[in-house]
Amino acid sequence: MPTAIAVTSADLVLPAPDRHTPTATALESPDRAGLDASVAELSALVERFGYVIAVLPSSLPAVFARRLHAVRAILETDRIALLDIDLPPLGIALLVRQLRQLSVCDFSPGVLASAARLLSHYIYSGALLGSVARLDRIPVGLKSHAKSWVPGSQFAVLANPRPSLVKLPGGSKAAPELPAGPEFGTQLTFARGQLASDWVATDLAPAWRVQGVLECPLPASSAPWWGTPRLVEFAAAIPDISVLYQLVASVRREECRWCGLELIGDRCGFCSAPLAAPLSGP
Template identity: 60%
Template structure:
């Protein structure tokens, strides 16, 4: 059985692109949804470990502390080193896209340790942002005083990119934030905001192969600080990422593998995805055959280089 990929909310489970990609397991730990009793969650995770051997859980940065505490409590009670907890610095829809990519790769020949540490690598290639009606309360992306003041203008719209590098501009014409320099598929999810600009202006400018609408993650209004009157507010979240499993496979395979000195699992990068132990040598990882590490974006750019493959 492939390594299990789990998420903390059902809205973080995107539709499988094919019949081979397994779905993600939802762990109802609370947050924007009702939480299941702790003993039930412990039982569910124990069953996953028995069936799959290892479990990788993706949890957005915006979830309440209680959710994170429950997640670590589950791992502590089970006394298991087979549970990896990933909290990428991505907006919720970006986390959902990353979970989908790990689900795709879970059926490949990567070991659980490589798969878990690949989450940091792949997060650099997810271009995630939102179209917002206001940035007055946004604190996850730098907001200038001028942009803050313009948030009070009726009908104002702002294009904000949180990853891989922060960008913010007021939407006034055809100008768009800089996007990926490689082929991507875009997912978008709307709150109380029209999607025309995302589908009609941003998607063509970013040259995405397709744009797919999906429900807005429950954590998105909290992450983007748009929640108002019990609703999601004026928001359209979007995330563009590599859809091709062959490119994802080559990207992860191009990074040299190491052995974790603490738990013995394979890893790529400078930290184990399961026990979080750093590389014993402290030396930065390199691609197989030398060169710059693939675990960081290109210096001074929001774009990153891809290994050669049949996908531009």
């Protein structure tokens, strides 16, 4: 039975790339379900799957995050991982899909949970914006803020893995500067907001040499995250499960000194305990 992957919104569950990839469970928010219902929901997932990995966006309302931590405490279980991930919404959705793909592999729940931080470094997540006046997730200079008020202005913004902002030229003769893209094979996914532009598919995708382009509905949390509804959000990620498997499998595995689960990296995905520092010699 694969480890259950859970999300905090149904629009973070992208279509499965193949028939072997399971879906993710969208957890009920506190404004729709009481504490007892939330306890029953997570308890049922643990009973059915054994372990649950819930991906919590950094933009998640505090009341939702507190509810999930309270439920885990009430259940007194170390089988629920609550992963705080600092990616834009579409990047979160792609990371969730990668975890869903890997959940059917032979990785232990601890390795799968701690792999989320590793995989997030390989997701190039950004947006084409009609304004950066209210963008507070990445640094925006005063000059860009001023240009944001000029009608027709557009900005290519990359939030992960290295924040950058590029003002796209208005004239067709000017060679556009583009955000630096991945140097490995990716598939580009984009979602349209209220900005009428094909720039992501016609300009960015060829420049990044992606292996394919897919369009999906815009997550509800995208406009608040980017500070404007006038956007086209995009994210490039590794689509091939064999490459994802090799990437995770190549990292040395350790045992968590607190809960005993396997982990990769420097922190357990389930109990958040840091990896013990190696003992120094005499």
